[in-house]
Amino acid sequence: MNLIDLSTVPDTDDNFTSFLNDLCRELGFDYASYATSHPITGDVQGYANYPDEWKLHYGRRGMHRVDPTLYLSARSIAPVDWTRFTDHPHFHDVFFDAHDFGISNRGLTVPVRGPHGECGLLSVTRDCRDQDWKKHKRDVIGDLQFAAVHLHDNVMRSGVLQQALNRPRLSSRELQILQWVAAGKSQQDIGDILSISHRTVEVHLRSSREKLSALTTAQAIGRAIGLGLIYPG
Structure with missing residues (x-):
């Protein structure tokens, strides 16, 4: 099961990463990512505006294979606050390292179900106090769910997933x-x-x-x- 950075697929626009940057700026998050998995190979494919050093570390250690914010959130139909995963051993494995790269373990994942059974996951993080996080979620959850559907639909229509399977996937x-x-x-x-x-x-x-x-x-x-x-x- 590979981890594929879709922003590196040749001959495709990188507008989706720009969308994540705009989303963070407008809704007040530190970082955001979008991920989906191939139904046959299980490859995790997506976009993220995390620092390059963290993306490299995450990929080299194969964290996408155990990250509960991915495979457990995909089982939900409603937005999932990452506090649900704090007792999961792999959550600690992932975010103990993430802290060293300036990435908070406070986050939220919004799953999106598509018409063909596919699931897209929009995840966001914000480093803040617990009280501030609860208020911020309430304020932006509607916009975040709308953004998740918009992003997922556009990724599915773009053809980038198919191209990713046919070319070497360099970052x-x-x-x-x-x-x-x-x-x-x-x-x-x-x-x-x-x-x-x-x-x-x-x-x-x-x-x-x-x-x-x-x-x-x-x-x-x-x-x-x-x-x-x-x-x-």
């Missing part, structure tokens, strides 16, 4: 780093340009090689260019 950061390598930059140069460590650059390159079934970075660059994922330097 935006992986593509960015491959593009800089293609331009002749060293790992140290890329780290300086992107304000990340050269070790993080290597982690992304290793992941890119695996996704492209490449033995070397040069081979990965060639395949990425051939697939139209990046451009020659």
Whole structure:
């Protein structure tokens, strides 16, 4: 079961991530994500405006396989406050690490049922006091449910889910780093340009090689260019 960042699927607009950014700004949340799962493969596919470092950590550790905010919320028909999961052992596994990335364990997931049996999940987080959280939920829940339906319907109509299954699924950061390598930059140069460590650059390159079934970075660059994922330097 893979975790697929739909914002990296080639030849598709990244308007959905922009929608999440606008949603957070207008409704007063820190972060938001949208997820759905493929009915056959079980792959978790979606969008999130979490920090790149957290998305990388979450994916590398396979947290999408155990995250109760995903698989337990999908069983509900009503919005689910994450306080329902605080006694779940995997909730602690996920959000103990999330705290280190500045992400609160205070959140809410809105499930959306589609006409073909699919389920989309819009999740939001906000770091605030318990009393403030309860009031904020009451104030925005209607808008949040409307936004969840709107986002889910548009993702389903976009065709991006089908495209994600047919192309290598590299993250935006992986593509960015491959593009800089293609331009002749060293790992140290890329780290300086992107304000990340050269070790993080290597982690992304290793992941890119695996996704492209490449033995070397040069081979990965060639395949990425051939697939139209990046451009020659």
